[in-house]
Amino acid sequence: MLAMTTALAEFPALEALSPQTLEASGLSLSRGGLRLVEGLDLALAPSGALLLTGPNGTGKTTLLRALAGLVRPDAGAVAIGDQPAGQVAADTLGWLGHADGLKPNETLRHALRFWADMHGTPRTAILPLMRVMGIGALIDRPAGQLSRGQQRRAGLVRAALANRPLWLLDEPAGPLDGAGRDRLAELVAWHRSRGGSVIAATHQTLDWPGAAMLDLGMYR
Numbered sequence: 001m002l003a004m005t006t007a008l009a010e011f012p013a014l015e016a017l018s019p020q021t022l023e024a025s026g027l028s029l030s031r032g033g034l035r036l037v038e039g040l041d042l043a044l045a046p047s048g049a050l051l052l053t054g055p056n057g058t059g060k061t062t063l064l065r066a067l068a069g070l071v072r073p074d075a076g077a078v079a080i081g082d083q084p085a086g087q088v089a090a091d092t093l094g095w096l097g098h099a100d101g102l103k104p105n106e107t108l109r110h111a112l113r114f115w116a117d118m119h120g121t122p123r124t125a126i127l128p129l130m131r132v133m134g135i136g137a138l139i140d141r142p143a144g145q146l147s148r149g150q151q152r153r154a155g156l157v158r159a160a161l162a163n164r165p166l167w168l169l170d171e172p173a174g175p176l177d178g179a180g181r182d183r184l185a186e187l188v189a190w191h192r193s194r195g196g197s198v199i200a201a202t203h204q205t206l207d208w209p210g211a212a213m214l215d216l217g218m219y220r
Ligand SMILES: Nc1ncnc2c1ncn2[C@@H]1O[C@H](COP(=O)(O)OP(=O)(O)OP(=O)(O)O)[C@@H](O)[C@H]1O
Pocket: 031, 032, 034, 036, 054, 055, 056, 057, 058, 059, 060, 061, 062, 063, 201
């Protein structure tokens, strides 16, 4: 199903994921008194991908936060696997928000070691994932000396190092160039080939095979 040009052998061998289903039913969301989403049903199976689109301010980030359990819905519920409704186990979500989780004065080596250690992922996974994202040569550069696109690539490595089955990515390709978007597609294809799933909010066209699309502009 998933076309990949990067050989799977170039990706690190991580502990197997525990794939999860995600189901939202009758979800209604508001922010600042404005109804953003009304009665939304969605389902995502292991290996699935969903792209959230829509103009600025239509609620893509809010929906991602609701799926992560960070925003309380006005109505409806989110269920992940057999986890209790409204609760998400700590080892389920790989989250990449607008921030990349990097400190300006820290080298990528230092920062990504921290994140790998925090998630119990072997440090040997760092460099292969950086190479997949095309930033292996930047490992000893402080994050503050990198371009926005390079920082985003490092943020994606950080998210992958968490080795979680359900990725929620907010504008993962925002500052990426075409090559960066191709590398992101490879990273996502690898994740899906392991049973992982992904939901991403995007203003970019992302060519992820078989990805479902949800345009939040329809509620406007
Ligand atoms: N802290 C807040 N308090 C009140 N309203 C907010 C707050 N944050 C966001 N909003 C409102 O919620 C709506 C949805 O915002 P959200 O960030 O989810 O949109 P988005 O689709 O992700 O936008 P973008 O494409 O610009 O990232 C917007 O209309 C915004 O004004």
